[in-house]
Amino acid sequence: MVSFGAGEPDFDTPGHIKEAAIAAIRAGKTKYTPVAGIQVLKEAICRKFEVDQGLKYKLEQIVVSAGAKHSLYNTMQVLVQAGDEVILPAPFWVSYLEQIKLAGARARIVETREENGFKLTPAELAEAINPRTRLLILNSPANPTGAVYTQEELEALGELILKHDLMVISDEIYEKIIYDGLRHVSIASLSPELKERTVVINGVSKAYAMTGWRIGYAAASYPVAKAIADLQSHTTSNPTSIAQEASVAALNGDQKQVELMVAEFARRREYMLKRLLDIPGVSCVRPGGAFYLFPNVKSYFGRAYKGRVINNASDLASIILEEVQVAVVPGIAFGNDNYFRLSYACSVDKIKEGLDRIAGLMAQIK
Ligand code: PLP
Numbered sequence: 001m002v003s004f005g006a007g008e009p010d011f012d013t014p015g016h017i018k019e020a021a022i023a024a025i026r027a028g029k030t031k032y033t034p035v036a037g038i039q040v041l042k043e044a045i046c047r048k049f050e051v052d053q054g055l056k057y058k059l060e061q062i063v064v065s066a067g068a069k070h071s072l073y074n075t076m077q078v079l080v081q082a083g084d085e086v087i088l089p090a091p092f093w094v095s096y097l098e099q100i101k102l103a104g105a106r107a108r109i110v111e112t113r114e115e116n117g118f119k120l121t122p123a124e125l126a127e128a129i130n131p132r133t134r135l136l137i138l139n140s141p142a143n144p145t146g147a148v149y150t151q152e153e154l155e156a157l158g159e160l161i162l163k164h165d166l167m168v169i170s171d172e173i174y175e176k177i178i179y180d181g182l183r184h185v186s187i188a189s190l191s192p193e194l195k196e197r198t199v200v201i202n203g204v205s206k207a208y209a210m211t212g213w214r215i216g217y218a219a220a221s222y223p224v225a226k227a228i229a230d231l232q233s234h235t236t237s238n239p240t241s242i243a244q245e246a247s248v249a250a251l252n253g254d255q256k257q258v259e260l261m262v263a264e265f266a267r268r269r270e271y272m273l274k275r276l277l278d279i280p281g282v283s284c285v286r287p288g289g290a291f292y293l294f295p296n297v298k299s300y301f302g303r304a305y306k307g308r309v310i311n312n313a314s315d316l317a318s319i320i321l322e323e324v325q326v327a328v329v330p331g332i333a334f335g336n337d338n339y340f341r342l343s344y345a346c347s348v349d350k351i352k353e354g355l356d357r358i359a360g361l362m363a364q365i366k
Pocket residue numbers: 007066067068069070093139142143171173203204205206211215216
């Protein structure tokens with residue numbers, strides 16, 4: 001079995017981060033903390049925002065939660081309710097849609113185009129806005145497409161956001177996993193007005209290979225941050241004290257291992273992309289970030305493998321799984337069943353083995 005399903009780095013959490021957690025346990029930092037996070041961690045997060053994005057936040061504008069998913073959930077709960085619409089560009093990460101529904105709001109899904117690198121255009125955004133629209137979800141670098149928005153693209157979307165007085169959730173969890181010299185830009189950094197309307201979501205899960213530690217954070221205007229903290233106060237309370245201490249070490253410590261991890265991801269991306277593009281009839285956008293490829297396999301629809309007709313990417317993914325034991329995630333999970341997602345958070349040997357099998361199988365589709 002070869003799995004290209006992983007949504008997390010295959011690297012270990014760096015040693016100095018683990019040591020910080022162990023030291024925290026020994027020092028008895030095992031009690032309740034302030035609901036929105038310990039001060040040293042909020043300071044580290046504020047410093048990160050200022051150094052990386054030129055964004056200045058006060059400590060009260062930061063809320064630390066149990067992973068970026070929790071930060072997103074809390075944010076959705078406080079920003080929207082029944083009767084509101086949320087613009088969700090597709091393909092999208094699976095949990096946004098469910099979180100919109102959990103908040104009682106309605107998702108307005110907007111299909112982006114492969115030709116545009118799966119990035120929402122101002123025309124597509126304008127078309128989707130109506131009097132009920134309250135919120136836009138942006139995710140750059142994106143899961144599952146790897147799309148990275150440029151400053152100019154964000155500025156153009158920003159004009160419409162201000163014109164229609166929308167709020168934005170900007171999920172920047174893959175910020176550090178970016179290639180080809182691209183620069184991550186946060187829409188919140190473009191103007192004070194956009195900063196006021198944006199909740200930036202980030203966390204330590206992907207950059208520091210800390211998915212199991214469960215630390216994410218939101219940065220927002222004062223009233224929104226207060227509402228998020230209030231909600232958290234009556235639901236989960238603070239995220240784990242020990243994981244918070246470890247996250248301070250992650251953010252303030254040596255960043256060399258992040259660079260090494262990204263360099264290795266870049267190497268794998270190159271290889272996997274080449275192997276996919278070598279398969280006849282497959283197209284694939286070159287992703288600027290994250291650790292996924294999202295190939296278009298539409299040209300195989302209406303054809304058959306050993307008598308089994310393929311109507312969509314889910315059919316093809318099932319055949320690949322059953323026949324050659326390689327797991328890919330059908331695009332339907334992300335809102336588009338013409339594609340599937342492959343994660344390259346696994347070794348080059350595994351990528352080679354898995355792609356040999358997929359290419360061999362696809363060559364037999366008649
Ligand atoms: N946002 C995106 C786009 C993701 O892909 C993920 C995890 O897969 C998350 C948020 C959640 O991150 P965390 O593990 O910190 O909750």
